[in-house]
Amino acid sequence: MNDSTPHEHAHHGPSPYVIFGILLGLLVATVAVYYVDLGTLGLAVAMGIAIAKAGLILTYFMHLLHEQPLTRLFAASGFASLAILLIILLADVASRMGT
């Protein structure tokens, strides 16, 4: 009963309450940004905040960086495929703008 892996030991990272507090702070920030006129930068800032929140959840709640390399590769394959889809699609849309 004692063959537990390193993954099963408590992670000595920041307290989940601290991460939760940062996530709430970023939520306040993203709503606040809406009321500040940033023009076309608004979308970039909102997505930057969302990516930061997602990164915190993946790192500190899902412990992705502590998983074995194959698991991280599987996780990365999903996000990399999505990135390819979005980049090529948006390049196509951008190239048709104004025609």
Next chain:
Amino acid sequence: MSTATDHGHDAGPGFLAHHFDDRSQQREAATLGMWAFLATEVLFFGGLFAGYAAYRFSYPDAWVEGSQHLSIPLGTINTTVLLTSSLTVVLAIEAVKRGDRRELVRQLLFTIGLAVVFVGIKGYEYASKFAEGHVPGSAFHLAHPHNPDVPVDQVELFFVLYFIMTGLHAFHMVVGIVLFGVYTWLASKGRYDEHYHTPIENIGLYWHFVDVVWVFLFPLLYLIAP
């Protein structure tokens, strides 16, 4: 199946299936499988985000108009509820790793409660959309457009994506509530302890993923500045 190398599966909490060498290999296989599933989920939702992006760049004014008919306070409350439910899942997993079954069940019940609140608020939002005629279809109309120059059918397209994206997300929430119900019941019967809790970790991964999807849906649907 009782052989000398039998690891005693079905021997209560912490059993090891006979095709694994040890418990860490068994746990890594389960985690890998969960992430394979989540990678397909990224693309499941990703296709919708791609469609959203293409039409937002094509019809930016319609996206601003549609977004202004959504309630930022309700969206903010729901984001807070969902982030809090992610915290309670983390606390549930920490509890089971300490072997504290009572706290595990308590945190799982908190999570279910928060998920029900989220779906309830979402249902209220849907009901008001039906009442206001913002549901795509023959009855779709904008009684009070902020920008009368925007073609109504483009705004309707925004709401098509709004309902499909939030609907698919809400479906994942409902599935999560059912799964959490099953795991809470099993946890209350003492199924999980400090040695065996992989199913709790995996439902946690699922729940955090659903949270991540909402983290993107909220600013993309509710917070489109004019």
